[in-house]
Amino acid sequence: MTDIPLHFRSIGEVSTMLAEGKTSSAELTELCLARIQVHANLGAFLAVDAEGARVQAKAADERRKAGKSLGALDGIPIAHKDMLCTQGIPTTAGSRILEGYVPPYDATVVKRWKDSGTVLLGKLNQDEFGMGSSTENSAYGVTRNPWDVKRTPGGSSGGTSAAIAAGLCFGATGTDTGGSIRQPAALTGTVGFKPTYGRVSRFGCIAYASSLDQVGPVARTVQDAGLLLQALAGFDPKDSTSIDRAVPDYSAALKRDVRGMKVGIPREFMEMPGLDPEVAAAVEGAVKALEKLGASVVKVSLPHTRFAGASYYVIAPAEASSNLARYDGLRFGPRREPPKASLRDVYELTRGELFGAEVKRRILLGTYVLSAGYYDAYYGRAQKVRTLIARDFEDAFKSVDVIACPTTPTAAFKLGEKTQDPVQMYLSDVFTLSCNLAGLPGLSVPCGFTTSKLPIGLQLLGRPFGEEALLQAAHAYEQSTDWHHQHPELP
Amino acid sequence: MERPLSISQKDVLHVLALARLRIPDTDLPKLTQDLEAILGHVELLGQAELAGVEAMGHAVPATLPLREDERMESLGPKGLEGSAGLHDRFIRVPKIVE
Numbered sequence A: 001m002t003d004i005p006l007h008f009r010s011i012g013e014v015s016t017m018l019a020e021g022k023t024s025s026a027e028l029t030e031l032c033l034a035r036i037q038v039h040a041n042l043g044a045f046l047a048v049d050a051e052g053a054r055v056q057a058k059a060a061d062e063r064r065k066a067g068k069s070l071g072a073l074d075g076i077p078i079a080h081k082d083m084l085c086t087q088g089i090p091t092t093a094g095s096r097i098l099e100g101y102v103p104p105y106d107a108t109v110v111k112r113w114k115d116s117g118t119v120l121l122g123k124l125n126q127d128e129f130g131m132g133s134s135t136e137n138s139a140y141g142v143t144r145n146p147w148d149v150k151r152t153p154g155g156s157s158g159g160t161s162a163a164i165a166a167g168l169c170f171g172a173t174g175t176d177t178g179g180s181i182r183q184p185a186a187l188t189g190t191v192g193f194k195p196t197y198g199r200v201s202r203f204g205c206i207a208y209a210s211s212l213d214q215v216g217p218v219a220r221t222v223q224d225a226g227l228l229l230q231a232l233a234g235f236d237p238k239d240s241t242s243i244d245r246a247v248p249d250y251s252a253a254l255k256r257d258v259r260g261m262k263v264g265i266p267r268e269f270m271e272m273p274g275l276d277p278e279v280a281a282a283v284e285g286a287v288k289a290l291e292k293l294g295a296s297v298v299k300v301s302l303p304h305t306r307f308a309g310a311s312y313y314v315i316a317p318a319e320a321s322s323n324l325a326r327y328d329g330l331r332f333g334p335r336r337e338p339p340k341a342s343l344r345d346v347y348e349l350t351r352g353e354l355f356g357a358e359v360k361r362r363i364l365l366g367t368y369v370l371s372a373g374y375y376d377a378y379y380g381r382a383q384k385v386r387t388l389i390a391r392d393f394e395d396a397f398k399s400v401d402v403i404a405c406p407t408t409p410t411a412a413f414k415l416g417e418k419t420q421d422p423v424q425m426y427l428s429d430v431f432t433l434s435c436n437l438a439g440l441p442g443l444s445v446p447c448g449f450t451t452s453k454l455p456i457g458l459q460l461l462g463r464p465f466g467e468e469a470l471l472q473a474a475h476a477y478e479q480s481t482d483w484h485h486q487h488p489e490l491p
Numbered sequence B: 001m002e003r004p005l006s007i008s009q010k011d012v013l014h015v016l017a018l019a020r021l022r023i024p025d026t027d028l029p030k031l032t033q034d035l036e037a038i039l040g041h042v043e044l045l046g047q048a049e050l051a052g053v054e055a056m057g058h059a060v061p062a063t064l065p066l067r068e069d070e071r072m073e074s075l076g077p078k079g080l081e082g083s084a085g086l087h088d089r090f091i092r093v094p095k096i097v098e
Helices: A011-019 A025-038 A050-065 A108-115 A158-165 A182-188 A222-232 A277-292 A305-326 A343-354 A357-370 A376-396 A422-429 A433-438 A467-479 B009-018 B025-047 B076-080
Strands: A045-048 A077-081 A119-124 A171-176 A191-194 A214-219 A262-266 A296-300 A402-406 A442-449 A455-462
Touching: A011 A025, A011 A222, A025 A045, A025 A050, A025 A077, A025 A119, A045 A158, A050 A119, A077 A108, A077 A158, A108 A119, A108 A222, A119 A158, A158 A171, A158 A182, A158 A214, A171 A182, A171 A191, A171 A222, A182 A191, A182 A442, A182 A455, A191 A222, A191 A467, A214 A222, A222 A442, A222 A467, A262 A277, A277 A296, A277 A402, A277 A442, A277 A455, A277 A467, A305 A357, A305 A376, A305 A422, A305 A433, A305 B025, A357 A376, A357 B009, A357 B025, A376 A433, A376 B025, A402 A467, A422 B025, A442 A467, A455 A467, B009 B025
Parallel strands: A077 A119, A077 A171, A262 A296, A262 A402
Antiparallel strands: A045 A119, A171 A214, A191 A214, A191 A442, A402 A455, A442 A455
């Protein structure tokens, strides 16, 4: 493993190197800063705080020298999706309506990684307000997939997944409302983890759909994802949806094998129209590998899967139309106020000009489905369908410990391929949405490549607060393969 | 599920007003077409059997937690610094009372 370049090493490996004095946080930080510049064409970063990062790296090295290291994450260079408020560092959520906005506070998750000693390199590109599956909806330019720069890295956490895949940082946050951590992780050959709803604080996370949003880590290995999640998870009194429940030791889960574990394969997912045969074959291969490791495979049914997209694309826009009402040009971000403008003019012109097309579509859709005469027909029905989807999973988990399925129907698609038809883009979330509707934890782990050398992701879904079982299964599978040692050919 | 067979440009203008969004007239036809396509996608909800099913607003069974009514630190004036209309300790807005 010594021939793997330093920038592609895992947090686990570099943390050991730091402890043994074989590298320093300063060296790792300079390496990342240099790579971010060299690979600026990927469009992964929106803001880089080189000076701040150097100060933090120096402090980490001094702590280590004084025998006061804060732990495995101390001195590790990381980055945050631009959906998360970072005090003193511009935060835009990928939107022009927050251009120039500098938060006066840190999101809880930002503070937790800071308190663990990580070095913050900067902010990562994303689809505007989390709305998208390709990062092509960012107001600040696209992000490119390091495996093929003519393709998207997925979205909305595309900057996050690209930065990890390209070795620009060692860990990063994403947010996941309908798959926006897991889908880009699958398309870039990285590990992306969406925790159970309520496991990780949303305080300081710019809201898209409040009953669906979750913050989670993206990393190059399952062990790293577990380490990063450990530092994020836990009750936060500042988030009224944060669940007060003890956080287990996730590293202990990695020591357990999968003998006796029951892995469910949902029939409806594997028979989904549009599932690429290479993706299906890779996922089936991964499930066979889990069987060889001692797990047993059980066929399960999630009969209301076909309604998940329709339910999501009513509930999420409805919640977004309410959440994004705060962007009115008055309290944050730029304002459009021509001479003699009324207050209503300021609202309409600011929002009309500074929101992107997809955000406007979703706000309008959400407003429509909540409007008088349509509320019961759309939103009311979507919420009931959500109950049915959650029940399907409850029933399935009576007979299995985890559910295995594809993360995405295809590998990474070309830039511009799906931008003309919004519904085409929505279909790329078909395997990830139901997990958010049911509030369950889910992760994506690499499980192979297409013949065009594009990564494929295996998705594992768990019971509420079943993160340990997911880490256990994903780690066991990962360690039996070589996928996590393969990296894009970048200088 | 009852709704008009298509969403008209008039409907879209109504919703634009509700959402406090203004777009160029030239964008209206494409926007209407896009919304029509998305509504077509969600029409599938009409096929679900929902008799006796309760609506789910939240994935986790939690109730809104309360805290003690005690004074805590707040952002104070720092919270206003992001405004493009900051004037002393106030945010300037167009006159709303004639």
